[in-house]
Amino acid sequence: MTGLEYQAPASVDDAVGLLARFQGDARVLAGGTDLLVQLRSGRLKPGLVVDVKHIPEMREIKDAGDHFWVGGAVSCAELGEHEVIGAAWPGVVEASELIGSTQIQGRATPTGNLCNASPAADSVPAMIAAGARCVIAGPDGRRELPVEQVQKGPGKNALAKGELVVGFKIPKPAAHSGDAYLRLIPRTEMDIAVVGVGVALTVDAGGTVTAARVALGAVAPTALLVGDAAKAIIGSKLDDAALEKLDAAARAACKPIDDKRGTVAYRTKIAGVLARRAAKIAYDRARGR
C-alpha cells in the first residue's frame, strides 16, 4: 500500500496550496461519505487527502445580505438545522436531508454531493432550481460558477487541479416564492435517487407563476436545468393543462440509461410525475399554503 498523507489546513489558501503542489492524486475531504467508500473499495488511491473542516470560512452558514452563504464543509445535518435557510428554501434543505441516513447526514456536505458528480445527487437539482452558485478557489484566485455548470459527467466536475469549492451562494428568494424537491427511491430511505426533481417558482398576487426553474436528477449524465419545463408553467396558475405540459417537457429532457436502479422507460415516466408533484408543492409554498 502506498502511503496516504492526511492534512487539515486552517485556510482556503493553505488548502489550495496543498492541492496544487501535490504530485499525484489529491482529494478534498469534507464529509467523506463518498470519499471513504471509494478509498476502501480501491476505486480511488489518492496520495493526499485535505480535510477542509478546520477552515472557518468553509464551516460557516450565514445571511450575507443579498444571499445566503453555505460553506463547503457544512454538513447536511447542520444545513437542516438552520431555520432561516429552511424557511427560505425548504426544498434545498429537504433535498440535502434526503442524502443517506441520519448518520450520513452528520458528515455529508452538499458540496461533496455536488463535486462527487453523481447524476443522482439529491441536493443538486434543488440547488440548481434555487439558482445557487458555487465559489471556487484555486491557484489563480477565486471564480464563481452556477451549480448547473459544475457537473461535467458521472464522476467528473469542472474543478481544475488545485481547485476546491469554498461554498455556495444561494440567492434570497423573491417574495411569493416556493421550492420543492422530490425523488423516487424503491425504499423509503437509504437509496440513491432513481429520479430527482427540483422546482422553484414565484407567483404573483393572483397566483400566476411569474418565474420558475426546474431541474432533473438521475435522468442524464449530469443534473439538468430544463428551460422548457419552466416555460411550461410560467404564465399559468399550475392548472392541469400546465402540469401536463410540464410533465411532457420533463420527459422530453430525459436522456437516462438502463441500470441496476432503473430503466429508461421508468425514469422518463417518473421524471414527469415527480415534476408535476414537486411543482404543486412549490406552488403551494409560494402561495403560503
Added chain:
Amino acid sequence: MSEGNGQAKNGGGLHWVGTRSIRPDGVDKVTGRANFGADFFMPGMLTGRVLRSPHPHARIRSIDASKALALPGVKAVVTCDDMPDIPAEEAFVGEGPMNFRDLSRNCLARGKALYDGHAVAAVAATTAAIAEQALGLIEVDYEVLPHVIDVEAAMRPDAPVLHDDVFTQGVDPAPTRPSNVAKRVQTGHGDLDAGFAAADVVVERHFTTKPVHQGYIEPHACVASVSEDGQTTIWGSSQGHFMIRAYVAKLLAMDISEIRVIPAEIGGGFGGKTLVYLEPVAVLLSRKSGRPVKMVMSREEVFRATGPTSGTAIRVKIGAKKDGTITAAEAECKYQAGGFPGSQVHAAAMTGFACYSLANVRIIGWDVCVNRPRCAAYRAPGAPMAAFAIESTVDEVAEKIGIDPIDLRLKNAAKSNSQSSYGPQFREIGYIETLKAAKEHPHYKAPLGPNQGRGIASGFWFNIGGESSAAINVNEDGTAVVATGSPDIGGSRASMALMAAEVLGIDQARIRPIVADTASIGYTFLTGGSRVTFATGMAVVESAKQVVQQLRERAAKIWDIDVDAVEWKDGEARPAGSNAGRFEPLSLKDLAAMAGKTGGPIIGRSALNAQGAGPGFGTHICDVEIDRETGKVTIVRYTAVQDVGKAIHPSYVEGQIQGGVAQGIGWALNEEYIYGDDGRLQNPGFLDYRMPVASDLPMIDAVMVEVPNPAHPYGARGVGEVPIVPPMAAVANAIYRAGGVRMPDLPMSPPRLLAALDGD
C-alpha cells in the same frame, strides 16, 4: 435485573414456561461487551484475506504467488494445492444436501472458477493493508469461459456446462451427456388428469423469483490457531460449531479430535451460516504461517461469495370445483443451485402444496447449476418461492370461483391425521386454527382506503429435531448452569433457562445458560430447521429431570427413606404423603450445599436425537397501498397468524414471526441479485441490495395460535422458518386487490409494478 421478571402466573400450571423473562445474554449485548465472530484477538495474530475470481466462469491455468510471498509482512499464501483433493461424497452435515468435494472446491477453487467472487487463493500477513496489497500481487492465469446466469438458459442443451461430471439424477434413462441439470425430484400422489378433468376452473401460471441473500448484519468471521502438533482451535460465529468441526475435519483430512471449535456470539445467520467458507482456509494459513490467523469477510465478499438462496422459475396449475374443492394441483419448480449442485428444490417439492389435503397432486423439481455463488440454506430453505407461486395461484382460483380466499383454504386445508401432499400422514397440526384466527381477526374486516388492497397467503414448514446434547451443573449455592451445544441465534438461551427452571422449580434468573464448545458438550446438530427450542429444549428438560431425580435421591438419603417416597415440588424435596414420614422440605439450595456429603456434585446430562418435530403453519394478512403513478408499494398493515405449538418465550416467538415477515416483505418488494451481461454481481452492498429499513415497515402483529406438539414436553413447535413462507404471496395478492394486476415475477419493485399497471 432479571430478578422478579417473568413471575407472572402462567396458564396450564406452568410457572416459567410462557413468561417473558429477560434474556440471560442480554446485558452483554446492550453494552457492547458480547463477543461476536470478529471481536476475538490473539497475540501474534495475522490477518487473512481471500483473492476472488472476477470472472463468472474461467479455467484457472496457473497461480503464481511468488511476488506476494516476497512482500515483507506476508507470512503465507494458500491455494487449492494446499488442500487435499477429496473425492465426491454426499452428506447432510449442514442444513441441506452437500458434497464434501464441492464444498472443498467452494472454499478454494480447483481447476475452474465458477462464479464472480469464487475464492481462488488466500494470504496471511501482519496487517490488513499488507494482506490486501499481497492479493494484488498474486498472478492468476485465467482462461475465461462462456457463462450462464439464468436457470432456464442453463437447462438448454446448448448452455455452457459447468461440470463435466454432472449427469442428471432422477431421470430414466440416465443421460449420457453431462449437463447443468443435476437432479430431478418428484413428490405427489393421485391422478392429475382425472383431477383436472373434474375441475370447473383451471388456472395455470408461470412465476419467477430472484436469488436473495440471508442478509445477516455480521459478516463471516473466524480466528484459527494451529499448534506445532496439529492441534487446531477455531473461534468464530456460525450456526453450528460441530458443523464447522465436521467440515474442517473432512475437508482437511484431519481427525475430529484434533479440532476444537469455540462458538462466538453469532450476528444473524438465517441458514447462511450453515456452511464453511473461511474456516478451512484460516486453518491452512495458520498451519503454514505458524501463527493465529483472523479472517473477516467484507460485506462485498458476503454478497459475492456466500448464500444466497435460489432464484427460480415455477409453473403452477390448479383445478377446482365451483364449491371450492381443489381437484388437482401440479407445479414444476426449476431452482438455481449456483456453482455446485444442491439447491433446496426437494424441500420445495415437499412443502409447496403441504397446506392442502389433496387427492391429486404432483410437484416436479429441477436442481440446476449456474454461474452464481453456491446457494445456501435460507429460512425455510426452498419453500418460500414455491409458496409464492402456489399461493398466488390459489388466490386467483378463489377469485375465479368467487369464494373468500380464507374459505377456499379452509375447504381444502390439511388437518391432523390427513395425508400430506408429500406423503406421510400429519399428526397434530394447527393450520385450520390459523385460518380461523385470521378470519376472526379485526384486521380481516377492517375497511380499506383508496388504492389499498388486502392479500391472504399461507405457509408451511416441516421443522426438524435432530441430535442435541445438554448438561446441567448444579452449583454449590443452588444456582445452575445449563450448557448446550446449540448456538443461540435469536434468544434460545432464554428459552433453555425457562424450561430448566420449570422442571427444577427455581427462579430462571438462578440459571445461567451457555453455549459450550465442541470439547465441552456432546455432539449437537446445528442451529437450523427451527429445531433448537424443540430438540435441544428436550435435552435440557431431560437433563433437568435427571437433576431432579438426583435431588430426590439425596433427600431420600438424608431422610433415610425410599426415593419413591420423595416428591419434587416447587423447587423442594418433600415427603410424598404422610406415610413417608414428617420432614422439613429440602430446597434445591439446601441439597446443593450438602451435595459433597451426599454423594458429590449434582449434574444432569442428556444426549438425544429428537423425533416428532411438529410441523408449523401460518396464515398472513397484508394490506398494501399502491402509488399508481410510480408503482411504489407501501405495506400499510400486516398480521401474521401462526401455530407455534407452545410459546416458551412469547416475546422471542413474536420476534421470529416479525423478523420472518420483514424478510419476506423485502423479498417481495425489492431484494434481488442483479447480474450484468458480464456475469458479475452489480449490487454487492446494502446500498443497492435493498433490505427493508425501519421506515419501510409498519408494526407487525404476530398472533400466536397454540396447538401443542405432543412430542415436546411443553408442546413447542419450531417457529423461526414458517413466517418467511407466506409474505411474498400475501403482498402479491394484496397488490392485485389494490391495483388489479397479478405480479408473477419477484421482486415487485416500482418499475415492474408500474409497467404492469400501465399495461406496458
Added chain:
Amino acid sequence: MAKTHVTTTINGEPTEFLCEPQQTLLDVLRDELQLTGTKEGCGSGDCGACSVMVDGRLVCSCLVLGPEVEGRSIDTIEGMAHGEQLHPLQRHFLEDAALQCGVCTPGFLVAAKALLDRNPDPTETEVRFWLAGNLCRCTGYDKIIRAVMNAAAEMRGA
C-alpha cells in the same frame, strides 16, 4: 509508513492512539483500542452498526478517518451505561426483547440515544426515519421501535 499520533477523548477518557491515515475511526476503535462494541456490518455507511457520536453528532465510524478525530470527543456504546446502571434505552431493549442476534444493537442504541437527546417525544414515524440508517435483519424493527418509544416515555416521566 509513518503513523499519525492522535489525541482524543473517548467516553470521557483522554485517549491517544497511533494510526495510519487511511485507517478509519472504526478500525481504530476495534483494532487499536479493542473497543469492539462498535460493529462493522458493511464498511460503507449503509448499515449503521458502527454508529458513534463525534462531538455530539451521530456518524458512521467507518466513514471517519482516524486522524480526523484529533481533539474531538467520541462516545461509543461502551460509554452508555453508568457503572452498573443501564441507560433506559438499554434496559428497554432488554425488557421489550428488541434484540435477537444483537449485532446491530450497539448501533441502534447509540443512534436512538442521539434521537432522544434532541427529541424526547418522537412519534413512531420519526423514530422509524431516524433509525432508517440502522439495519436489523432479525426483528422486523417492531420491538426496537417499541423499546425506543417506551424508553422515551420513561425518560419523560410519562
